Amino acid sequence: MSDPGAAPNIPAPPGQQDNTYIIDPQYALIFTYTWVSVAAAAVLYRSPKLYRRFRNAWKRDGIHGWGLYEDLSPSPVEEEKESLMNGAAIKRTDSVRWVSVSPPVRLLRAVEAVFRNAFGWEVKYVRLSVGQLFLLVGFVLTLLLCLTQNSELLLNSNRAGFMVLSLIPPVFLLSTKNSFLAFLLSIGYEKLNFLHRWAGRMMFVLACVHGGLWINNRVINGQASLLLTEDKERRGIATISVLFLIVLTSIRPIRIFAWQFFFASHVSLYVAWFVCLNYHTPYAVPWIFPALAFYGWDIAVRMLRFRIKDANLLPVDDQMTLVHIPDASGGWRGGQHVRLRIFAGTQAFQAHPLTIINSPAPRSDKARTQGMLLGARVNGDWTLALNRLGKTRAWVMLDGPYGGVNMSPKERVLLIAGGCGVTFTLGVLDELITGVENGDRRLREIEWVWYIRSYDCVGWFVAQLQSLALRAHAMPFLDLRVRIFLTCPCGDPPEMLASIPDCVVNTDKPKIEDLLAPMLDFEVEDGEGRRPAMGGGVGVAACGPETLVRHAQNAVAAISPARAARCGGVEVHAERFNL
Ligand SMILES: Cc1cc2nc3c(=O)[nH]c(=O)nc-3n(C[C@H](O)[C@H](O)[C@H](O)COP(=O)(O)OP(=O)(O)OC[C@H]3O[C@@H](n4cnc5c(N)ncnc54)[C@H](O)[C@@H]3O)c2cc1C
Incomplete structure (x- = not known):
């Protein structure tokens, strides 16, 4: 890409603020500091969960715990499990024990429950919980405050443009499968996806405010011809158009009925958007670097965790196919999901999420399924083609594991x-x-x-x-x-x-x-x-x-x-x- 150079010298309309390139980036930074602080507070609050997850993963898989692995050690001698099975090894814990819980702990539990109740409620048509809505409203209000403080948008709408730029890093942070934030919060990437979608939509709205007000500005100042002749304007219009396409091709019906189209267009359009944006403004570069770093990290982690294994495909009937991967011995938990790609026919071009049905079994336990078991219900093209492959053996590529349950122990x-x-x-x-x-x-x-x-x-x-x-x-x-x-x-x-x-x-x-x-x-x-x-x-x-x-x-x-x-x-x- 050629050097976009400094902002073009377009005659400014009368009364326009001339220090906008100094003040506006400061508000973009204030917005960034705010969401980073909220994210840091959430990470702190969730740190006991992260610690528990680490401790459990370490206890279970040791150094191998960062990804799927095959257990190549010699089969250990069968351990005596009898005492455990007849109850002697585990002392039954009675609820009476919990009567003695101190009043402060009870109070803490009650306060926690009040928040869980209030925030856990899911609103029917919005498909978001009250807690998620609360977060979203906070996010939008912060954006609006940063947009409107000390700015005269009607005279110069650059502030809206800078707010678009400030949204680039969170949009990427919230989109990647191996997001730092999801990892530190100890939740699956899919739980943060709603924020990614809304941040993207806010980006488009702000881009429209920025572009719309500039166009209006040019028109009322008799400079409409500049919209077609000046590079800055033309590139700005191209940038908004690509952003519009990204928003349009990711609406829910397209995600449901044409996932592969959504995915391919999303990836190609955001590259096109970055190119247009860079040509439109030189101020985009510092905001694009963190986004590229988040994306690069995601790709690097995926590369390290990808595994290619043999799998047995077992159609149970014409609606369900079991996929058994005997050599994936550990590094995953039941209830997590992996993204599976099958090297058979044209299926190799698609990776689909499937949930793990079992937990890793010790090699000595011959009664249990060794390796990983997945079940794919026939839903559309890919799951149907998988079912039609029949009982066979194929190579598969596994990406993950992702998600899973991370609750504290319960009675x-x-x-x-x-x-x-x-x-x-x-x-x-x-x-x-x-x-x-x-x-x-x-x-x-x-x-x-x-x-x-x-x-x-x-x-x-x-x-x-x-x-x-x-x-x-x-x-x-x-x-x-x-x-x-x-x-x-x-x-x-x-x-x-x-x-x-x-x-x-x-x-x-x-x-x-x-x-x-x-x-x-x-x-x-x-x-x-x-x-x-x-x-x-x-x-x-x-x-x-x-x-x-x-x-x-x-x-x-x-x-x-x-x-x-x-x-x-x-x-x-x-x-x-x-x-
Ligand atoms: C976290 C997670 C875990 C899942 N676990 C299982 C499971 O254990 N067993 C099971 O049968 N199904 C599971 N699914 C659903 C399964 O991924 C879809 O049924 C499958 O991808 C459909 O592909 P298709 O081409 O056959 O159908 P399509 O007609 O292409 O899609 C049917 C539905 O699946 C969604 N979908 C399609 N491709 C993807 C993709 N690559 N990523 C996310 N969603 C997609 C579409 O949005 C649509 O809603 C899971 C989905 C998710 C998100």
């Missing part, structure tokens, strides 16, 4: 899935059971719920479910209840279903509130009868259709703070299969 957990969201809750269930086998002393009750169409669909994962239920059943101190709610009792029940302990299948469609209510009831027997006790915490994780996930989030938000505090805190994790 009771409710896992809710709808449709193919079951891949997520199976992965989390496997992690929980493995945790108890490895000495988690708090978890005692799991309610695993699946809303699904018919018995045929239950057959997709009945083998995995049976194996998990038998493992849980072998530990008398852990109570796993499996509840399957069918939309239609059609098809034949899979044979294995009958051998799953404490498994109930019916055609009800209970409300999530009704499933949650018994989990919140912590009472203890003492000499004088039953009395409320402080519980060891309740965790809820939901994955499936939009409405199901929203209901789960809102059911938790509706719990009164006093009750949530008595339960020892109620945490919810909402997993969505759409970005």
